[in-house]
Amino acid sequence: MAHKPGRLVWNLVLVLLGLTWIIPLLWVAVTAFRSESDSIASSIIPHVWTLDTFRVAWDSAPFGRYYINTMIIAFGIIAVQIVTSVLAAYAFARMRFRGRELLFYLYLLQMMIPISALVIPNYITMKDLTLLDTLIAIMLPYFGSAMGTFFLRQSFRGIPIEYEESARIDGASLWRIIFQIYLPNAKSALLAFLLISFSYHWDDFFWPLIVTSSDTKRPLTVGLALFTQASESGAAWQLVSAATMLVIVPVLVLFLLFQRQFITGYAHSGLK
Amino acid sequence: MDEKQINVRTRMSRRQMLRGAGIAGAALGAARLAGAVSAAPRAAAGPIFLRGQGTTELSFFYPVGVAGPLAKLMQGLVDDFNKANPSIKVNASFTGSYVDTTTKVQTAVQAKNPPDTAVLLATDLQTMLDLKAIVPVSDLKAGATFDPKDYQQAFFQDTQAEGKTWSVPFQRSTPVLYYNKDVLQKAGGNAEQPPQTWTELVDTSKKIMDAKAAKWGVEFPTSGTAYWLFQCLAIQAGKDLNGEDHTHVNFDTTEATDALTWLVDLSKTNKVMPTGVIDWASVPTDFSSGNTAFAYHSTGSLTAILKEAKFKVGTAFMPKDKQFGTNTGGGNIYIFKDAPADHQQAAWTFAQWMTAPAQATRWAIATGYVPVRISSTDSTEWKDYVAKTPQATTAVDQLKYAKPELTAHQSAQIQKFMSDAVQAAVAGQKQPADALKLAQQQADAILKQYR
Numbered sequence: 001m002a003h004k005p006g007r008l009v010w011n012l013v014l015v016l017l018g019l020t021w022i023i024p025l026l027w028v029a030v031t032a033f034r035s036e037s038d039s040i041a042s043s044i045i046p047h048v049w050t051l052d053t054f055r056v057a058w059d060s061a062p063f064g065r066y067y068i069n070t071m072i073i074a075f076g077i078i079a080v081q082i083v084t085s086v087l088a089a090y091a092f093a094r095m096r097f098r099g100r101e102l103l104f105y106l107y108l109l110q111m112m113i114p115i116s117a118l119v120i121p122n123y124i125t126m127k128d129l130t131l132l133d134t135l136i137a138i139m140l141p142y143f144g145s146a147m148g149t150f151f152l153r154q155s156f157r158g159i160p161i162e163y164e165e166s167a168r169i170d171g172a173s174l175w176r177i178i179f180q181i182y183l184p185n186a187k188s189a190l191l192a193f194l195l196i197s198f199s200y201h202w203d204d205f206f207w208p209l210i211v212t213s214s215d216t217k218r219p220l221t222v223g224l225a226l227f228t229q230a231s232e233s234g235a236a237w238q239l240v241s242a243a244t245m246l247v248i249v250p251v252l253v254l255f256l257l258f259q260r261q262f263i264t265g266y267a268h269s270g271l272k
Numbered sequence: 273m274d275e276k277q278i279n280v281r282t283r284m285s286r287r288q289m290l291r292g293a294g295i296a297g298a299a300l301g302a303a304r305l306a307g308a309v310s311a312a313p314r315a316a317a318g319p320i321f322l323r324g325q326g327t328t329e330l331s332f333f334y335p336v337g338v339a340g341p342l343a344k345l346m347q348g349l350v351d352d353f354n355k356a357n358p359s360i361k362v363n364a365s366f367t368g369s370y371v372d373t374t375t376k377v378q379t380a381v382q383a384k385n386p387p388d389t390a391v392l393l394a395t396d397l398q399t400m401l402d403l404k405a406i407v408p409v410s411d412l413k414a415g416a417t418f419d420p421k422d423y424q425q426a427f428f429q430d431t432q433a434e435g436k437t438w439s440v441p442f443q444r445s446t447p448v449l450y451y452n453k454d455v456l457q458k459a460g461g462n463a464e465q466p467p468q469t470w471t472e473l474v475d476t477s478k479k480i481m482d483a484k485a486a487k488w489g490v491e492f493p494t495s496g497t498a499y500w501l502f503q504c505l506a507i508q509a510g511k512d513l514n515g516e517d518h519t520h521v522n523f524d525t526t527e528a529t530d531a532l533t534w535l536v537d538l539s540k541t542n543k544v545m546p547t548g549v550i551d552w553a554s555v556p557t558d559f560s561s562g563n564t565a566f567a568y569h570s571t572g573s574l575t576a577i578l579k580e581a582k583f584k585v586g587t588a589f590m591p592k593d594k595q596f597g598t599n600t601g602g603g604n605i606y607i608f609k610d611a612p613a614d615h616q617q618a619a620w621t622f623a624q625w626m627t628a629p630a631q632a633t634r635w636a637i638a639t640g641y642v643p644v645r646i647s648s649t650d651s652t653e654w655k656d657y658v659a660k661t662p663q664a665t666t667a668v669d670q671l672k673y674a675k676p677e678l679t680a681h682q683s684a685q686i687q688k689f690m691s692d693a694v695q696a697a698v699a700g701q702k703q704p705a706d707a708l709k710l711a712q713q714q715a716d717a718i719l720k721q722y723r
Contacts, residue, residue: 039580041561060341119375124383132385205368210376213331213365213387222366226336226343229369231497232445232601233572233640234556236339 031241040237057242061223062215067250070219072135073208074201077142078194085148085193090178092149093156094164104153111146119210126211137211138219142201148193155189156182195258202251220247328618330362333390335373337443337602338572338639345638353625360618370603371684374399377608381405386608389619394430394604395679395687397438398518402681407609408436412620417628422646426600426674433518439604440627441644443635445572446600446667446674447501449591450556453584455565458485466566466588470508470534473566473591477544480565489544490566491559492535493552494698499690500601501568503678504590505531507597513678513690519722521680523690524705524712530593532697532704539698549695556580570601571667575640578661587666589673596673602641642667680715681722689714 027044034046036053057063091097092104122141123132131137159182167177183190205221212218224247227240332350336342343366350364367373370393380386381403392400400406409431420428420437427441453463459480467473477489492501503513511527522528538545559567560580568590569577578585589596605623607616625631629645636643637657648654649668658665680686693711696702702710 037579039557039561041557041563056341060344120379120382123379127383127385206372209368209372210379213333213363213367222368225368225372226366227339229335229372230337230339230553230572231369232337232570233339234569234576235553236576237557239339 028241028244031237032245034238034241036236036238038238053238053242054246057227057239057246060226060239060243063220063223063246065216066218066220066223069135069217070202070221073138073204073219074198076135077139077201078197080139080143081145081148081197082190082194084144085152086178086183086190088144088149089152089156090182092153094161108146108150111150115207119207122207123210133212133214133217135217138204138208138217141207142197145193145197148197151189151193152186155186159185191258195255199251199255223247326359328360328614330360330389330615330619330622331387332362332364332619332622333367333373333377333387334364335367335370335391335603337370337445338641339576340639342639345635349626349631349635353622357621357625360621362622374684377405378403381608381610384610386610388611388615389605389607389622391442391603392439392606394427394439394441394444394600394602395677395683396606397430397433397604398679398681398683400606401433401438405609406438406606407616408438409440409607409620409623410437412607412617415621415624418624422629423627423644424642424646424668424671426671426676427604427642427644430600430676430679431604439606440623442603442605442623442627443639443641444600444602444604444644445570445641446598446670447504447568447570447590448598448666448670449588450559450567450569450573450577451586451588452486452559452562452565452581453586455480455485455562455583456586459483459565463584463586466586467591468589469591470593474538474542474544477565478542481544486562486565488546488558488564490538490568491545491550491555491564492538492568493550493555494535494694495549495551495553497552497687497691498549498694498698499678499687500599502531502535502690502694503599503675504568504597505535505593507599507673507675508590508593508595509534510594512675514676515680518680519719521678521686521690521712521715521719523693523715524709528708529705532694532708534593535694536697536700536704540700547700549698560585571642571664572640574661574663578663585663587663589666589670596670598670598674599677600671600674601677636664640664642671680719682718685718686715 030045031040032053033049033051034040034053035048035050036056038047088107092100092107118141126132126137126140129137131140163181163185164177167181172180203221204219205225208219209222209225224243227236227243230236334346336346346366347364350362354361365387367376367390373390374392374396377387377390377392386405423441424444426446427444428437431437431439431441449466451466456466456476457463459476460483461476461479467476473490480486481489494501499513506513506522506525506528509527509531511522511525513522513528515521539547555564555567555569556573556577557580558564559569560577562581562583574587590598605626607619607623611619626635627644629647629651632643632645633648633651633653635641636648637653643649643654678687678690689711693702693707697704697707
């Protein structure tokens with residue numbers, strides 16, 4: 001009996017939090033269907049629903065090319081990050097070598113350096129590698145991830161060493177141990193990291209803008225910036241909304257799909 | 273995939289192998305993936321367009337400062353230049369906002385890999401000079417038709433430093449007062465006689481609100497780069513914020529204090545403006561939906577306002593205090609020092625073409641910017657345009673009261689001090705005089721090292 005009012009308050013808080021999250025998103029979704037001549041201040045719901053604004057936004061930049069590039073960048077980065085982070089995490093969690101802790105903390109230190117401080121050195125590196133204005137230049141600085149390594153290392157350390165030892169006695173190779181013992185048990189940490197990393201790289205604007213110049217090498221966020229950076233005029237909210245929808249819908253769908261995976265990941269990660 | 277890239281691949285994996293034997297395998301995998309990935313867009317990009325041997329290829333960075341299909345318009349202009357000048361091929365690249373573009377240029381300059389030419393803020397001149405990044409266009413060989421006197425002098429004066437011309441005005445805006453003619457009439461005013469002075473603006477606003485013709489009398493946006501519009505008030509009050517050179521600013525003056533006090537009092541004592549910091553991007557929407565009778569905003573918003581407003585829109589000079597006054601904004605075309613000499617010359621040909629009267633007219637009509645050439649306003653295209661859109665003439669006429677936009681060494685930082693002062697006063701956190709005094713101290717602390 002006593003916990004019921006508490007539960008009610010808690011549910012209310014959750015509903016409020018949900019609303020603060022969904023209202024701006026709904027507003028953007030609705031405004032995207034408003035025509036350019038229908039002022040956003042005249043009503044909340046568009047007077048006439050139209051796809052024209054989407055067409056104007058879509059025609060303003062090569063969004064098709066941008067979609068492909070963004071997918072290559074985001075999936076490419078996380079694919080490499082899985083490999084590098086898993087192997088590094090295993091080394092830091094289980095292998096014994098001199099200076100392991102020092103190396104690990106040095107590795108973590110890179111998380112403390114703000115990305116913006118690395119723009120010029122990274123740009124110069126890309127120039128020296130003659131990689132400027134390529135997709136690989138956008139991806140390369142992110143192939144190693146301190147955060148991913150850290151997440152997975154902590155998670156690997158929580159896995160009883162007995163699993164590894166019994167697998168070894170059964171004759172499993174190191175690769176097999178990592179990919180069949182450690183990785184499945186660290187699924188939730190891996191998924192959590194991948195979600196964060198994926199959305200970061202899907203949304204990344206500044207580094208791709210700096211390091212590329214041709215339309216054929218640029219991601220969606222650069223297309224979105226055509227509408228959001230107008231400092232010499234007011235914002236064209238309808239176009240901003242339509243372009244925003246173009247950029248976020250695929251990632252929203254992906255998240256809704258992966259959310260289930262994410263939760264089942266948690267459910268299966270407990271020890272029997 | 274050519275040899276150079278294969279080389280890069282081996283170098284890259286060697287670099288990554290240094291991270292430790294455990295990661296080497298992954299690095300090789302990564303390099304292989306990289307190769308596959310960078311090959312894909314090239315194949316998809318279609319055949320590479322080959323030009324004659326004498327072609328100079330120029331890289332050109334440009335920001336988009338006005339909402340609308342500006343990138344497409346820019347590409348159209350550049351394509352026409354390339355067609356008209358077979359020996360030059362300009363590769364135009366959209367580079368975000370003005371700030372993003374400046375950052376990209378600064379990064380590229382520091383890596384000794386600058387673009388050949390770019391559109392940057394007119395006020396970036398001193399920053400680019402301090403970086404030693406640009407060449408004076410007056411040292412390059414001008415075409416036969418180049419006429420510096422035909423550029424609007426209000427725009428041309430901020431290309432000048434050390435007795436030389438460092439850029440050409442290209443996309444230039446200036447603030448005006450937008451007003452709702454229907455509302456003015458409803459409140460008993462004459463739709464063709466908007467307020468001329470600060471006092472008249474307040475009085476008319478009060479009448480409009482008393483008659484319930486609009487929710488608010490006036491909106492003066494103060495979010496973001498508030499210094500820009502505020503500088504106009506300071507000029508109207510009798511003293512510009514710009515000092516005698518790029519190492520001085522006049523922030524802490526009685527004129528600026530009067531201006532800031534008047535602005536604060538629009539909400540505080542006269543109650544004709546919403547309180548607090550008003551968002552720059554929302555003001556045009558607020559105006560075009562009839563929420564406010566008057567709005568201070570950039571000429572860049574004219575197209576959008578005319579599209580959305582369901583009433584008769586008027587534009588007027590910003591009201592005067594002691595005098596009419598405005599500043600200017602927007603971007604000029606710069607040419608970079610580390611570009612090869614033949615590229616600089618080609619870039620100069622390009623910059624002259626882009627700002628020639630015909631192109632200046634075309635760009636202004638398509639975007640809402642003010643034509644940078646005086647002779648543009650005599651052209652039939654412009655005359656036809658203003659016959660349909662008389663609101664566009666106000667900005668051109670107001671230019672005779674224009675002063676250059678606030679600039680100094682480290683101009684972005686100096687401008688920010690001023691914006692912070694305006695916002696602190698409008699938000700009620702500081703008295704106008706105190707806010708301006710602080711801004712002056714902050715600016716002097718930076719500028720004295722250049723004196």
